[in-house]
Structures are given as C-alpha cells and as structure tokens.
Amino acid sequence: MIEIENLQKRYLRKHVLRGVSFTVEPGLITCLAGLNGAGKSTILKAIMGLVPVDGGSIRIDGRETALHLTGNRGQLNRYRALKVAFIPDRPAMPPSMKVGEALRFMADFYPAIWNEEKARDMLAFFELGEGERLGSLSRGTAAKFNLVLGLALETPYVLMDEPFSGIDLFSREAIADVFSTGWLEGRGVLITTHEIREVEHLIDRVVLLKDGVVAKTFDSEEMRLAENKSIVDIMREVYRP
Amino acid sequence: MKALLKLIHFEVRRFRWFLFGLMAMTALYQMAVTVVYALGERALRMPDPGRDPETIPGPMSVYHLLSRHQETYALPVLVCVVSLLLYAFLIWYRDWLGRGAFIYRLLMLPQPRAYLYLSKLAAMLLFIFSLLSLQLALLLVIEGIFSAIMPAEFRLEARFADLVAGNELIAFLLPVSPKVFLQYYGMGIVLLLAAFTAILLERSRRPAGIVLALAYAAAMLVIPFGVILAGATGLYESLGLYIHEIIWTAVGVWLAGGALAAWLGIRVLNKNVSV
C-alpha cells in the first residue's frame, strides 16, 4: 500500500497542497481527480521522488520514502524504483533515441524487473515498430510507447499522469484497453485524468482533491450501488455545489 | 558499480558526434594550416638567382613554425575549450529540456543518484583528456608534415617538449611536469564540481534556486582564490605564517572545497532537486 499522509507543498506564495492524505491499495485502480492546477501531477511526482515536498509522509509498503524525511539515503532510490513505475504524460526519453534503443536502456538499468517479453507483447499490441525515432512519433503513439516503458517493469504499483490527455480517440481506446488486459493485474494503480468518462467503468476508488486537501474519497462501485451516482455526479457535487 | 559504467557510456555516447566533430575540426584545421605554412617557408628558402642571399632565412625547426603562428594553432583549441565549458552546463541542462524531460528517467533509475553526478563528471573528464591526447598526437602529425615538406637542409631538430612549448595555449594545457598537471587539473576538477553543484542548486527550490546557485558559485570562487590572493596583501606575514604553511593551507582549502562541492551536489540531487 502507498500511504500519503498530510502532504504539504508550496510554490512561492501558492500553497498547493495543504495536507493531502489518501492511500493507494494494491490490486485496485485509484483515480486522483481534481480541477486544473489542483496539484494532482505534483502528488504523483512527489511519490516518485521527482519533486520534494514541504511536509508530510509518503510510505510505500510500510517504508518511508519522502525526500525531506529520508534524504533519499541508502537504497531508497532503488526501493522506490522497484516498487513504483511512473508513466508521465510525455515520454521522458531523448527524442533522438529510437524505440529499440529505449527498450535496451530500460533493460540495461532495470535488470531485476524489466520484462522483455512483456515489452515486446505490448509493442505488438500497440503496433509499434522498433526503428522509429521517439521524436517523430505522434502524440498518440508516444503515449502508447510510454505505457510500454512503464508497464513492462514488474512493479507492484503504477502511477499514470494524464494518460489520455491530448490524444486521438483511437489511441485513447487502445490505452483504455490496456486496463482490461492482464498487464495491470494485481497492481495498485494511481491514475490522474480529466477524461473520467473514458475510464469510469475501470476505476475502483476515487480521491477528489479540492483546495489543497482531499475533499472526498469513495469506492466507485459502492457509490453507484448505494446512491446510484456516477463518479461524474459526485464530482459535480463537490466542485460545483 | 556496473550501472555507473553504463551511465558513463550513455553520457559518452550521447555526446559522441559533437566530440568527433571537435576532433575532426581541430585535426583538419591544424594539419591544413601546417601544410600551408610549411610550403610557404620552403618557398622562402628556395635558392633564387634574383634574390639577395642576405635575405634568405636560415634553417628552422617545427618549433619556430608553431611559435610564429600562435593564434592560428590556438584557435581550434580555444573552440574546444569553450565548447567543453558550455557542455559542463549543458550536460545537466539538456536533461531538463522540454516537458517530460529525460531527467525524470534518470532520477527514477534504481541506481543511487550519486551515479548521475559521478557519471557526468567522468564523462567530462574523458572528453577533456581525450582532446588533450588528440592534440599530442596532432603535434606528432604536424612534425611529420613539416619534415615531409621541408628538405633536410632547411630543417632543424626539435625536442617533443619544444613542440608542446611552441604554442602558448597548448603549453599551458599540457604542462611538462606531471605535478604541475596534477595541480592545475586538480583545481579544474574542483571548479567543475562546483559548477555541477551550482547547477543542481539552481534546479532545486526554484526560483530561489538561482540565488542559491549564484551565492554558492561566488563562495567557491572567492574563498579558494581569495586564500591565494590574500597572500599578495601581506596578510600572512602579519599573522606570522611561513610561506609553506600558506601554500599548504591553500591546497587544503581547495581539496576541502572539492569534497564539499561533491557532497553538497549529491545531497541536493537526492533531497532537493525538482523536475
């Protein structure tokens, strides 16, 4: 389980996160939702150690990993990398790199958890060729390749930052299909997205961010059965009362 | 450890075309210039009934050829130096370019982040020393060209040490004594470490980061050089220090500065750096 507790983050005068607390359960798909600029991306990056926070705790399977508390000492960088895979909204690879080279890069540096077979399966599923330069891929194709780089790592947790943003319809469908394949099986997924409707049926839990804190956390299935409300309904309640 | 070598290889690889370009440019330029000058010097000495024998110059060595054309030979070397100085910064900043930049990947790697710092340092040192080795090889080539063009009667012998001494910039970059080499490149490495750390400071806690970076850079320039310059003011005599004590203190300050830079840079990379 990933436990976020009382996360604080300030950007100059803007107090973006004012004490965010929630959890990411293994085996479930959790959606972090909120308005633009709410700090969703920041939380994901904070979990991944890409951005330092000003306060709070981030525990992954019981071990504290927040930069400001641990100094990232010891094997913490490795612990975090083997536990969590991060899929940012752009492929974080040099544009001059070719698809095949990027895969070799991952294989090289993640020998313990890179699943070459899975990567090739996903490549075929997305119909991606190995010789293409990353810089010349369309946004949709790049997003798909991003998923490959993230999901072929055998980690118990996966973070996805806006996987559908700005992508054409068919690519979006292909990505959404990933959720039904076995590639996410048993993993705890934290996803941020605006396109709730695309994946509403896939999401297990929802965490709603408002004004720097968690406004509401709920199980989407329970909410639908108990109150007959969709996720979008709840969001409307929270954000436009 | 093996991952460190892989990272070094990665850094070398991504710069290789530019490095080869610098090498090719330096080699072609210096060789072409040598051919032109050597032909000219040979023409000057050719026996010619129309000329007053007093004006025909005597034999010369390749040292004279080099020392007469300081700026010409120094030019490509200067280009290399400036390029490497720029890349000392770009080697980091290129990872932050654009959104979703490559720095994400590097910071997320399972290896200790210190490897990022060390691999970039090692790559820079490889670039610097390989260009120095290239220049040494080129001096041999230049001597070969000179000997091929100039007939024996117009030629004087020169030691290899004189070849290096021929151009002031090259003589500075390749000192004769290994101890002097260690001294100046040691200082250079300390400054490189300081630059890396300043860059990492700038990349954390923005916008305050740039203030921190400048303050750190100022301290790293002022303190070690200040220790040396203060000697000129006679400060140490009034404090009753012997000269060797002053020198050894300065060396100590530099070493401490280097160690501090590396420690601080790696710490910032782990704890404070932000994408």
Added chain:
Amino acid sequence: MKRYLLTVLLAVFALGGIGTYYVHGAVHPLPAYRIAVTEGDEALFDRLVVTAFQSHPSPPRQLEISLAGSEYEHERSVFDIRRSIHPLEAELGVHARRFLRGKWASPVNFYLDGQTVVYAETQDVPAADGRADVFVNVEMMDLESGKRSDFRVLLESGVAGLWPYVADVQRIGEELHLFVEYGGEYRVYVLAMDGRLVRMVQVSLPPAVLEGERDGSVRMSLAANHRPQDPKSVVGILVKIYGTREDGTDPADGGQEAPAGGTMTGESAGDLGDPPGLTRMDAGDGPRLQRIDLYVYDYAAEDVRPAGRYELGGSTEQWYNLMTGRHHVLYRYGENGLEMLRMSLADGGVERFVYTAEQLGGHPVRTFTREGHLYVLTHAGDGSLEGAGITVLDLDRAAVAARAVVAPANRAAEDPAVTLLLEDFALR
C-alpha cells in the same frame, strides 16, 4: 563488453595519450645541472641557488641550480614547496621557529649572543596632521628556556615624512642600543630592559661631511656587516666623496696600459690606475668617486671616530663593501675580474688584491657577501659550461676558500648545442 567499445576506446586513448606524454617526458628530460664543488668546504654551497636560462634552438627556460640538482621554474608546483627556513634558525636553537614567526629575514634587526636573542623593529603609527609616532617593538627570548619578554617604546612623536629603521641592535650590560637610520641621519636609542627610553645619542660626523652632504658632493651610508646579529663594538659608516681631482684633471685619461699577467699584490693605497690584468669597466658620465672615508661609531664611547681612507681617484664604477670583525673590504668587479681593497680596522692600512677572470675561473657576473666570504658567480659568456661556476673568497685571509662549477647532471645537458646563461645567485 563490445557494446561499451566506444567508451573503453576513448578512455584508453585519453589516459594512454597523456600517460605516454609524461612517461616520454620522464625518459627524455630537459637538460639538468648541478653545482659540483671542486675545492674547499661543501658546506659553503649548502643553500646556494643559481638562477639560469637554458636554451637550445627552442624557448629559453628559467631554472634554478643547486648542489642537489636543477629545477625548472615552469615545473614548480604546490607539491614542491619546501619548508621555509629563516637564515638565523640554526643559531637560535630549539625555540627558533616559534620566535621567528612573522619576522623579517634580515639579520640587522637581531642581536644574538650565546644566551639571548633580541629582535627590534620600528613601527610607524599614524598620529594627527598626517604625522606619525615612531615606536620600536622589542622582543627578547632566552635561548635555552624559551622565555620571552616583549615591550614597545615610543622613540619619536609627531614625525613627518621620515622612515626610521633599525640598522643594528646591540646589548651592552642591561641596556639595549638601537642604531637607527633616521632620514639621512643616524641616531642611537638606548633602552633599559624594562622598556624605558633612557637616552638618545645623535651620531654626529664632522661638519665638513655634513656640509658636503648638503651640497651633494658627499654621500653617507652604513657599512654592510658580515654578521649583523653578532655582538659588536662598532658600526661602520661610509662617507663617499665625489668630484673632480684637485688639479682639475680627469682621472680616466691618465690610465696606464695594463701590464701583462695578474697577481695578488700587497701594494698600499695610492692613486688608482688600472690594476694589472683588469681594465676599467665604465668610464661613464656619472659622478666620480674620489675617495671613501670609513668612520666608526663606537657603542661604548658613544662617539664617532675615523678609521681609514680609500683613495679611488675618480672612479665611476660600482663599489660594494663589507665589514668583518677585523677588516673592512671594498670591491668592484667586471668582466675581466675583481678588485678588492682591504682595510685593517686596527690601523687603517689598506691593501689591494686583484683576481683576474682566469684566477676566478670565468667572467664575474654577480657577487654577494655572506659571513666574511665573498661569493663570485662566473661564466664564459657564450652559454657554454666553460667557466660557469662559483668562487668563494675568504675576505679576512684574502684567499680563495672554495670553488665550484656548474656541471651537467644528465645526458641532455652534455649536448654542445645547449646553452646555459647564468643570471643570478643567492643563498636561500
């Protein structure tokens, strides 16, 4: 491994190239030299360093040569810095280093008998109106116990534009006598050991001297002492008298032909013609030195008396001087050799000694005196090692005490095409 070929090759190229360069440099070093003592006590050359320029058809490089070998200036790094040693350190015993911290190296500020060392140095402290108060800082230490006492005494207040400095320190009984040069005058300040200024003695020379000083025909200076730190009874003052000869003739025109062969002579002082084997160096337009009178200030008697006279007959050359315990020596040198006039402090009698270039082993380039010895640096003038060396003369005996030559220390230095020009030398 094949994947990393690029980096491996680059590393091999980088380190191999530079490694080869330095190994080659070690195997084919630049010419090296050393000082080789051919006669006399090696200890006289112990801290001697000769500065020279070495060249081949290639850039001149400056180097320093000593008994241990040679070191090129451009090869000096911080790793070659040696422990700095004060020249008086050996004489001060166990507590030397602590006492000598931050003190000037000149021995004139020191007084050393077997038991104590005294160091005195003036200090100007700015006062009102751009004037200054002159203090003297005195530090004393017992050599055995290391016990120290320091004090500070005001010598003069409200002084304008003068730079008094201590030229000699003497301890007589329980009093310290400081010989101070004070804007062209000389004074002796007598201090009590508890830090009080007891009295000031004006060192007064005869009125004719002072008058000559005012119109520029007379110049005064202190005689250089061979061991200023030693206890001594007198301080020498040189009075140089300039002008043309009394009969109006120009001495340079009356020079005799140089006779063949140079020998050491014991002639008494007379008019200076060209000494045997030595031609006059510089008949320039400068003021002509007619004679130098030596006066001594006697610490015990606290007055000045004449000690002797050198007749120089209108010389325009540069004369150097040194006072030992028994003699005062005046000498000049040029390419052809060295001429020395030696006065006995007991009776004022002057003897003349001439050392030709042949006797010195080469053309004199530079000299300096240390502890009763005159060191002469000679060279052949053509850059070869012929005649490149040092001759040391014992001033009290007026004889050669030691000789050394600059010798090649490796094969590169034996190459006849290599030139070595000696520039200067000193005891470090």
